[in-house]
Amino acid sequence: MEFIRISDVEKTYSSGVVAIYGLNLKIKKGDFAFIIGASGSGKSTLIKMLYREEKPTSGEIIIGGVNVGKLKNRKVYKLRRKIGIVFQDFKLLPKLTVYENVAFVLEMFGYDKSEIRAKTLKALDLVGLKEKVKSYPDQLSGGEQQRVAIARAIVNAPKLLICDEPTGNLDPDTSLEIMKVLEVINDLGTTVIVVTHDRDIVNKMKKRVILLDKGRLRKDFEKGTYDKNEKH
Amino acid sequence: MIKMKNIRILIRNIRDGLKNVIRNFSLSLASISCITVTLLIVAVAVVGSSNVENFTKVIRDDFTIVVYMSNSADSKIENTIKEEIEKLSNIESIEYNSKKDIAEQMKGESDIFNTIISSWSESENPLYDTYLVKVKDSEKISDVANKIEKIDSVEMVKYGEGMIESLLSIFDILEKILIIIVVSLIIVTAFLIVNTIKITIFSRQEEIEIKRLVGASNFSIKQPFVIEGLFIGLIGSIIPILVTVYGYSILYEKTGGVFFSKFIQLIKPFPFVFWVSIILAMIGIIVGMFGSSRAVRKYLKI
Secondary structure: OEEEEEEEEEEEOOOOOEEEEEEEEEEEOOOEEEEEOOOOOOHHHHHHHHOOOOOOOEEEEEEOOEEHHHOOHHHHHHHHOOEEEEEOOOOOOOOOOHHHHHHHHHHHHOOOHHHHHHHHHHHHHHOOOHHHOOOOHHHOOHHHHHHHHHHHHHOOOOOEEEEEOOOOOOOHHHHHHHHHHHHHHHHOOOEEEEEOOOHHHHHHHOOEEEEEEOOEEEEEEOOOOOOOOOOO | OHHHHHHHHHHHHHHHHHHHHHHOHHHHHHHHHHHHHHHHHHHHHHHHHHHHHHHHHHHHHOOEEEEEEOOOOOHHHHHHHHHHHHHOOOEEEEEEEOHHHHHHHHHHHOHHHHHHHHOOOHHHOOOOOEEEEEEOOHHHHHHHHHHHHOOOOEEEEEOOHHHHHHHHHHHHHHHHHHHHHHHHHHHHHHHHHHHHHHHHHHOOHHHHHHHHHOOOOHHHHHHHHHHHHHHHHHHHOHHHHHHHHHHHHHHHHHHOOEEOEOOEEOOOHHHHHHHHHHHHHHHHHHHHHHHHHHHHHHHHOO
């Protein structure tokens, strides 16, 4: 069952820069896919279009039956509630504890206290941070902060988890731990898309690899590896 | 169920709004003092213009047309005149004041009058029998006066024509100027608040961005800021309200309720200051809410 369908998508920024040319892509429900490519290959643009931070100039992106490009600005939040997003720089709120950083999402959606507590602790347990609920982000290591961000992204049980260079700021061991966490989440049924240029990780995980090059789809293989000879 | 959710969200946002005022107090203080200063001036202007309007009204209510009847008119003719006047529209009351009564009143006013008037015999009294006519709508007083003047045996009609009219038009202008000052001050403050709150929000851009990314609707992002603006406005109105309540009461006491002359009467402090306080609080709240909602708007575009 295809979950994401990208058909003939082109993206030209208002500056005239073309980021994506005629892209076609399908991602199945429950997939784990890496999107790789050099800087300027269009991978960031692609995932920004997935969570509707950018709109395609032409073509369409369908996620779970919703035409994302046609979504009105004031309806975007409905899409975002079904998608978890993780960033390279974690984007945690420094004045909130680990628990609050995850729980505020649910609070904003109006869940009641006991529900918030149960879901938040479940998510923090999944990323292995149940012991640190009362810590503040600046008391945590980079890997731990990223796990808080992952917990926040999955706390509302999204169908899709998008990670933009999630290990960009982390050392190799920690990066691998983060990937294991993402794999667990994927095993629980969430579709996971990871943008990265960390070749070790891609090679170790043996997942689907989508290689973009100068805005075009260059290669797309199941259980792929990051070919050293590939220019990127 | 959805309703319950919204109530929970609202309660949370009220809590957050209040928390943010306290947490960013140095920045909130800028907005609060901005509102305070404006509201102080607004308070003076509102008190001023209400009083101007009040004594304009007092003067208007006091408008009396004095109808002087010819000395040849006997009581029968005088009655006819009264009937004629009563037939006119816009008449509030008619009161008869005979020349004898007027003479008596004048005797009481000063010793000199007393000496002179006492020397008159009844037939020598040079004064006129008069009707004191009050009108309902003082704007149309000159119409009524003109009509009365045309009635037979009416010698002349006086209603303080020029003087009172120009006084009223001065008051009118004064009131309009005050209103313009108040309105423009409120507008200027609103924009000042927008900018002050923008600074507060600037430091919280990331918070807004994160909320947007995790799927908060624009409304739910905006709500805590708008509530914060409400509190800022409310806190900003405290000092102006105190100044109004105490300041005006003291002013009223010190002046004995009149200004310059008995002619210009001040409005009684209660419940007047109460209404002014409500107006000030409302302006503060509206300006604060408007300011925050404008300021946050910029960061909500996707």
